[in-house]
Amino acid sequence: MCDVVLPKRTLLIGGGILAVIVVYSSSQAPPGSTETGQTDTTCRVEVTADVLNVRVAPDGGAEVVGKFRLGAESDAGKTVQNGFRQLGDARWASSEFLRPMAGRDCG
Structure with missing residues (x-):
């Protein structure tokens, strides 16, 4: 059996490259899309x-x-009351200062 000794720098670079590959290959679908590739129409x-x-x-x-x-x-939700958009349970913000993002259905 042969023992191979690698310099510390080579191990660090190799480990960094491996980490980038793992993160890249396990990344989720891009924001605004679903597993099937359809656009997400949830209000944002x-x-x-x-x-x-x-x-x-x-x-x-x-x-x-x-x-x-x-x-x-x-x-955000599609509900707007008194000029406020509902963001969640007991969470409201002035709709005047909220811009629906492109491709999103905010009603």
Whole structure:
């Protein structure tokens, strides 16, 4: 039996290449597509305000339960009440500052 000794640098480079191959080959489908290659039509929005408050109810006076910064993305529902779009259970944000993303069905 023959013992092979590899320099540390060769092992590190080989390991890095192997890690990139594993990550690349196990990556999921690109965003906006499904396993079958169809476009995902779930409503998704992008924030257009510098800071956007997320409120517990569709009311400008309702308790703030979170904030989004400019350019943030979020899944959203199709429900809009009093100028607020529902983002989830007890999570509403002003629809004026939410832009539906291309190819998404936001009603």
